[in-house]
Amino acid sequence: MFEQLLYILCGLSAGLLGGYLGLGGGIIMVPFLTVVAGVDIKIAVPISITAIVVNSFSASNEYLKKGMVDLELVIILSVFMVLGNITGSFLSSYIPSTYVSLILTVILLYAAFSLLKGRKPVERMTFKDNRTRYLLVCTVLSYLTGAVGALVGIGGCVIIIPVLYLIIGLPLSTARGTCSLMLGFSAAAASTVYFLNGQIDVSILPGVVLGIILGAKFGGYLGTMAKPLVVKILFFIIMLYLAYRLSYQPIQELL
């Protein structure tokens, strides 16, 4: 009973923060399930990936209503993130939990400092202006992000949002809205792989899904009104904290 309430709380917090920041919530769910609920990371990752698909239903609708989604970019990025996700899902069976946690730590630190550093005055890159460069940047980065995202149980938006913001020149709100819709598609592929391999723990999933579907609805609504500075600071604080919590144990093991 107490465990089931923990799972709802996990989904709720991931949905609220994930929806607000335009993330899937994996960066909150995986540490929550492993650190607070004591679930093994190999079980937490498939749960997180499946819940991310549900998060996308909730949060992205709020961004769509406000016109904060680049629909063409969603499709381009999704295709290559799915390819990356499939690669990452198959690789996850061969990579130990220690290294998976360390990869997540590096990703968190990179994203946090990129956002805090601030934005260079780049002109918004569009498909019509420079197709070759635009497609090259989008496809390569989304493929790599998809692969790493599936390995550590996150939708990959924690990397893609800074990329869209800093390199493509997308406004931060549009970058978050675009990712919010896209991650549903990319995570669905990885979730299918986990589901067909019987890697999803059915006793944990209902609570997490119930929490995230409600949390993301409100998180997404609040996120459409969020100020960029608040978003940046929240990103930075959360990521540094999670990086510390996730890297502490693996580093102790390695030393």
Place this chain on the structure above:
Amino acid sequence: MREKVFNVELLIKVQRVTWYLVLIYFAVVYALFLLDFAGASDLVAYGIVLILAATAAKLVVMAEQFRKAGLLRFSILAYVLVLMLAAIVVQRYFL
């Protein structure tokens, strides 16, 4: 300009319906888990199928909207995504 030809409202409606379906389904399953109902685990599996099928349906809606908006390249890409999801299932069960 894109928003004028791509029916975003339809996509929003599809997602809203999906939201209610998943919410009600998993609320029921969660209640059954709390009551220690024997078949609750099987129902979760159907719930996952529901989530994945809804995602595929959303992609088809987007593909058709791109097609109607004259953006065939993106329509094809959206269908490629549907095929990729289907290919995973086919690969697991038939190959």
